[in-house]
Amino acid sequence: MGLDEIKRRVAAAEQAAGRAAGAVTLIAVSKVQPDARVTAVLDAGHRTFGENYVQEAQGKWPGWRDAYDGVSVHMIGPLQSNKAKPAVALFDAIHTLDRMSLARKLAQQVTEQGRSPQLFVQVNTGDEPQKAGILADELPGFLTSCRDLGLTPEGLMCIPPEGEDPVPHFRLLRRLAEENGLPKLSMGMSADFEAAIAEGATHIRVGSAIFGARDYG
Template identity: 80%
Template sequence: MSLNDIKTRIAAAESAAGREPGSVTLIAVSKVQPPERVEAVLESGHRIYGENYVQEAQRKWPAWRARYPDCSVHMIGPLQSNKAKQAVELFDAIHSLDRISLARKLAHQMAEQGRSPQLFIQVNTGDEPQKAGILADELPGFIAACREMGLNPYGLMCIPPESQDSTPHFRLLRRLAKENGLTGLSMGMSADFESAIAEGATHVRVGSAIFGARDYS
């Protein structure tokens, strides 16, 4: 698989769903990838990337951004509250807003730094006790609390349970976004991004299908 293959499949999925060409943003998930693989994709012209770890992004992206100033880097992994300052400095979007304490930290840092990363609220669509995210029935109250702090969430994000069909979770996320007046839908990864696009995804997060398998050793 390659970046061009993924872009071709995204375009076909957009067309099959009757959506405008280019309406889906591809986030190339570069976490734990060797620099040469990421640099090859940068050289090809792709400019939107996803990272899971603040410290890893701090090591990698300042130098790449100096060479490619039009890059956009998205935080797509769990975010510790004590990393809020660095996250607001580093990222153009944060997809894992999942609790009030983090919302408070982000609101403070955004006001202090004068930066406004796009915010996606992570929803625990499978009600999984071990997984981060706001439960569906608690979402309206959480959004209201965020807005009272001066935050303006752009959309919702989910990671469906591994053992289940993703489509009902994507459908639920789309309904929740519509009910709460939100535009963005960050959903779909390497294995299911076409289903996510059919259900309205605005952002898909694809890593291994672009860069190859990760080596965590």
């Protein structure tokens, strides 16, 4: 499909939802993509990317940041607490704050490094036992605890249950964000980003529709 087509569809979805042009940040999910595909998207002028693995991101983004101005890299995969130090050093945003042990590690690193990525709290909107994320009814207390540590979450993130209509999950996330005074919503991927935009997404995460299918080798 490619970057240009996805950008066209994002713009059309913004317009259809009555939202301002550029209201939605397109995160190009570059995990496990060949370097040539990523540099092609960089050469096309896109600057916001998403990664799932700290070690993989460490291996490629410092060099690309030197070569391309204005690059922003977002952590969108599960983050191990023992990777908090390199995560705070590398990423401009972390979308997967999902437990207090991680919050404490991030707060320590924010203090030590003097820089703070944007933080999104991952919410388990489907109450799925196998999935990471804060349960909806536990969110206010979790946010209070994060703020007590000196963290300032700016938004929420969700991954709706596979095979379910994502719209009720997007609506729940938006309601939770509004109730808790959070302006940003990271929701929507390749298959459902237009619905997410209609429901208020500020950040969407699109990978294969931009880069092509991943080859995990």
